[in-house]
Amino acid sequence: MTTETGRGAKGDILLTMRGLKIEGQADDQWHVIVHDIDLDLRRGEVLGLIGESGAGKSTIGIAAMGFARPGCRITGGSIVFDGIDLRAASEEEKRKLRGARIAYVAQSAAASFNPAHKLIDQYTEMPVQHGVMRKAEAEAEAKVLYRRLQLPEPETIGFRYPHQVSGGQLQRAMTAMAMSCRPDLIVFDEPTTALDVTTQIEVLAAIKDVVREFNTAAIYITHDLAVVAQMADRIMVLQYGHLVEEGIAREMIAAPKEDYTRRLLAVRSFRKQGQAEIDRDKPLLRVENLSASYGGTVMVLKNVSMEIHKARTVAVVGESGSGKSTLARAITGLLPPLEGRVFYGGEEMPPALKQRTPEQLRRMQMIYQMPDTALNPRQRVRDIIGRPLEFYLGMRGLDREERVRELLTMIELEPDEFIHRLPGELSGGQMQRVCIARALAAEPELIICDEVTSALDQLVAEEILKLLQRLQDELQVSYMFITHDLATVRAISDEIVVMLQGEIVEQGTKDEVLSPPHHEYTELLLSSVPEMDPDWLDNLLAKRAAAS
Amino acid sequence: MDKILKMVAQRLALGLLTLFVVSLIIFFSVQLLPGDVCQEILGQAQTPETVAACRRELRLNLPWYERYISWLFGILQGDMGRSLANQREISELIGKRLGNTFFLAAFAAVLSVPVALVLGVMAALYRNSPFDRIVNALTLSSISFPEFFVAYILILFFAVQLGWFPSISNVSADLGFWERIYRTALPSLTLMLVVVAHMMRMTRAAIINLLASPYIEMANLKGLTRMHIIVHHALPNALAPIINVVVINLAYLVVGVVIAEVVFVYPGLGQLLVDSVAKRDIPVVQASCMIFAATYILLNLTADVLAIATNPRLMHPR
Numbered sequence: 070m071t072t073e074t075g076r077g078a079k080g081d082i083l084l085t086m087r088g089l090k091i092e093g094q095a096d097d098q099w100h101v102i103v104h105d106i107d108l109d110l111r112r113g114e115v116l117g118l119i120g121e122s123g124a125g126k127s128t129i130g131i132a133a134m135g136f137a138r139p140g141c142r143i144t145g146g147s148i149v150f151d152g153i154d155l156r157a158a159s160e161e162e163k164r165k166l167r168g169a170r171i172a173y174v175a176q177s178a179a180a181s182f183n184p185a186h187k188l189i190d191q192y193t194e195m196p197v198q199h200g201v202m203r204k205a206e207a208e209a210e211a212k213v214l215y216r217r218l219q220l221p222e223p224e225t226i227g228f229r230y231p232h233q234v235s236g237g238q239l240q241r242a243m244t245a246m247a248m249s250c251r252p253d254l255i256v257f258d259e260p261t262t263a264l265d266v267t268t269q270i271e272v273l274a275a276i277k278d279v280v281r282e283f284n285t286a287a288i289y290i291t292h293d294l295a296v297v298a299q300m301a302d303r304i305m306v307l308q309y310g311h312l313v314e315e316g317i318a319r320e321m322i323a324a325p326k327e328d329y330t331r332r333l334l335a336v337r338s339f340r341k342q343g344q345a346e347i348d349r350d351k352p353l354l355r356v357e358n359l360s361a362s363y364g365g366t367v368m369v370l371k372n373v374s375m376e377i378h379k380a381r382t383v384a385v386v387g388e389s390g391s392g393k394s395t396l397a398r399a400i401t402g403l404l405p406p407l408e409g410r411v412f413y414g415g416e417e418m419p420p421a422l423k424q425r426t427p428e429q430l431r432r433m434q435m436i437y438q439m440p441d442t443a444l445n446p447r448q449r450v451r452d453i454i455g456r457p458l459e460f461y462l463g464m465r466g467l468d469r470e471e472r473v474r475e476l477l478t479m480i481e482l483e484p485d486e487f488i489h490r491l492p493g494e495l496s497g498g499q500m501q502r503v504c505i506a507r508a509l510a511a512e513p514e515l516i517i518c519d520e521v522t523s524a525l526d527q528l529v530a531e532e533i534l535k536l537l538q539r540l541q542d543e544l545q546v547s548y549m550f551i552t553h554d555l556a557t558v559r560a561i562s563d564e565i566v567v568m569l570q571g572e573i574v575e576q577g578t579k580d581e582v583l584s585p586p587h588h589e590y591t592e593l594l595l596s597s598v599p600e601m602d603p604d605w606l607d608n609l610l611a612k613r614a615a616a617s
Numbered sequence: 618m619d620k621i622l623k624m625v626a627q628r629l630a631l632g633l634l635t636l637f638v639v640s641l642i643i644f645f646s647v648q649l650l651p652g653d654v655c656q657e658i659l660g661q662a663q664t665p666e667t668v669a670a671c672r673r674e675l676r677l678n679l680p681w682y683e684r685y686i687s688w689l690f691g692i693l694q695g696d697m698g699r700s701l702a703n704q705r706e707i708s709e710l711i712g713k714r715l716g717n718t719f720f721l722a723a724f725a726a727v728l729s730v731p732v733a734l735v736l737g738v739m740a741a742l743y744r745n746s747p748f749d750r751i752v753n754a755l756t757l758s759s760i761s762f763p764e765f766f767v768a769y770i771l772i773l774f775f776a777v778q779l780g781w782f783p784s785i786s787n788v789s790a791d792l793g794f795w796e797r798i799y800r801t802a803l804p805s806l807t808l809m810l811v812v813v814a815h816m817m818r819m820t821r822a823a824i825i826n827l828l829a830s831p832y833i834e835m836a837n838l839k840g841l842t843r844m845h846i847i848v849h850h851a852l853p854n855a856l857a858p859i860i861n862v863v864v865i866n867l868a869y870l871v872v873g874v875v876i877a878e879v880v881f882v883y884p885g886l887g888q889l890l891v892d893s894v895a896k897r898d899i900p901v902v903q904a905s906c907m908i909f910a911a912t913y914i915l916l917n918l919t920a921d922v923l924a925i926a927t928n929p930r931l932m933h934p935r
Contacts, residue, residue, distance in 0.1 A: 232930050
């Protein structure tokens with residue numbers, strides 16, 4: 070089953086790219102987005118492509134299938150897969166290769182499975198359409214692979230629709246689907262990026278296992294060096310479509326040659342210095358026994374109590390569905406809690422947003438995960454930041470203009486250059502800075518940051534964290550920092566609240582929570598964060614297997 | 618499944634409520650029609666006395682709410698009253714003509730829905746090709762011409778010059794099926810030309826809209842054929858908007874046939890409605906309008922239910 074006749078032996082060259090050049094369309098013009106990339110992949114080898122957004126890693130990965138996304142075109146170089154020149158091949162020839170010999174696993178399985186069909190039908194259509202197997206055979210095979218990938222109820226899970234299955238299970242079902250024709254090469258395009266850390270581990274382990282078992286070559290695309298260190302034999306580091314560095318995974322992690330690689334490796338090394346004293350009797354925010362629900366009988370928030378003190382940062386950590394964003398919504402009154410009370414600066418706040426006075430609203434501001442959707446695309450930076458100045462502080466005309474410029478300087482954007490811009494003319498990091506300025510404009514004492522760095526590239530995210538920290542040191546503002554990313558927690562928090570299924574399972578100062586003994590769930594969460602050590606995954610799985 | 622039954626029951630109840638509101642609107646707007654039925658009937662023979670006697674006999678002298686209530690209860694019991702013009706039972710008058718109207722609408726639907734869907738899918742498949750452009754241009758021009766214009770053009774070519782079809786769609790109960798088809802060909806064609814564009818363009822847009830989805834890219838990268846991707850992956854997800862536009866057009870085929878029926882002198886409900894308005898035959902106008910409204914509401918209800926039935930998230934909850 071693992072080796073078939075007619076397919077070369079392990080170690081033979083499977084895929085070669087020479088001088089690959091890809092252009093992308095923006096503003097009616099074609100720009101080169103991948104510059105002269107050379108790539109070699111041998112049978113059974115796993116090659117990691119790593120870089121930030123705009124590095125071209127995904128574009129290169131898909132080009133290995135002879136495919137360019139709409140708005141992109143391959144304009145130069147050669148792509149040879151197992152002796153077949155993909156640039157010269159006809160659409161029909163390429164179609165026959167795709168799925169059958171080169172398969173693809175997408176970033177978001179939830180979006181990449183067709184919502185209208187059952188999982189197993191989407192599995193079987195590939196071998197059936199390519200004439201590899203009949204439907205009944207393919208179904209039987211699917212169940213074997215589902216079991217192999219440790220999906221629950223492998224006999225029946227395939228007969229569910231995508232929305233009936235969890236994200237981590239979907240990603241494994243998609244890996245199974247990619248395996249269905251026993252391809253020579255699978256392109257994994259950020260397969261675990263959208264998953265929680267504890268789920269990520271299961272998927273990584275499953276992928277690693279089947280790739281080894283079937284001796285499949287793989288291109289593994291990710292922005293996370295720690296993840297790629299677990300999966301890849303060799304790594305290519307990319308930036309702006311250029312190759313920065315290429316090497317054996319272990320060697321590169323141990324001794325990166327280029328400065329950019331070193332920066333990627335060192336990301337998350339930022340640590341907050343010093344912290345404000347706590348006045349135990351006078352918390353800025355006190356939440357007592359808060360419970361909330363989205364109109365249903367299911368409680369999303371159960372009896373949550375916590376405090377935030379002046380000039381301190383409280384990180385609220387948890388996986389998706391843990392209720393951490395709901396907690397923010399309940400505190401701000403966006404979702405009036407069913408039970409419990411919120412005290413702010415010693416004063417009890419009305420539960421619903423509408424009942425609060427402008428002054429109460431002013432003192433608590435929020436920054437969101439997606440800066441592009443949080444900003445009105447038709448408003449210029451001047452008006453985005455000026456609006457809260459007018460609304461809360463009654464500033465107009467020159468006063469307002471001056472204050473907007475001051476705020477822009479505070480968030481390290483040159484006022485003359487940025488004040489006229491629309492959100493569409495800003496990068497992701499710059500947009501998030503504008504969101505921060507908008508929150509600061511109201512001169513709040515507490516800013517609730519809901520996953521504010523999750524949508525940003527790692528290096529950009531780190532800059533934002535540093536900015537937030539500097540602002541705290543200067544303005545003595547407090548943060549409630551909602552995140553699923555433990556590295557961010559380590560970087561910025563003073564206190565940590567760990568949430569699971571709407572409840573707080575552990576809370577305390579950073580040192581208390583992060584050093585043993587841990588609560589069981591905190592332990593699981595902490596141990597699931599990938600580390601740079603290439604043996605980390607194998608060791609962890611062995612340890613967990615031994616413990617259970 | 619229970620959920621869906623509950624849904625249907627809810628929509629049905631809402632539909633009845635809508636129909637009730639519609640009955641009020643119809644009743645009052647018909648009262649606003651100028652002229653008087655007794656003056657129409659009596660013509661030259663009218664004197665103040667004869668008109669007053671006529672009004673008494675037709676119960677037009679009663680206050681509006683009494684007439685509305687007795688009309689409404691009559692309808693609830695299936696009794697639509699008698700025509701003021703010729704004293705015949707309205708149900709009898711309408712029955713046959715309603716059948717004719719439905720026949721014409723069904724014929725036009727059978728022609729236009731498959732054509733629209735196939736053209737829409739093909740246009741999406743060969744997007745921006747000459748085929749796509751030609752289909753778009755043709756359907757757009759056909760929808761841009763007023764119905765009566767299309768009808769007279771068709772008559773000019775197919776009835777007058779080529780002589781293939783009759784220009785008057787005169788049908789009666791004893792006509793055979795194929796003879797009936799032959800005689801209603803031109804009005805059906807007229808209706809089809811009017812509705813195809815809308816349905817075809819919606820199908821095309823709904824499918825193209827989906828072609829940018831990650832699961833379509835996935836299907837491409839699975840090496841499936843274009844046809845398989847469009848029919849198997851895009852179409853099922855585009856069904857909800859397509860069903861909606863198809864049903865709206867079906868409703869139009871029933872309700873909007875007035876012009877086509879008049880041009881082709883087809884004995885359908887639309888023509889009856891036009892005649893009755895001219896004769897101030899108020900009960901017939903009201904009854905026809907109620908039937909049109911009920912058809913419209915029922916078809917929209919069907920669209921809602923079908924849209925739910927094609928959504929796996931609702932059909933197969935977690």
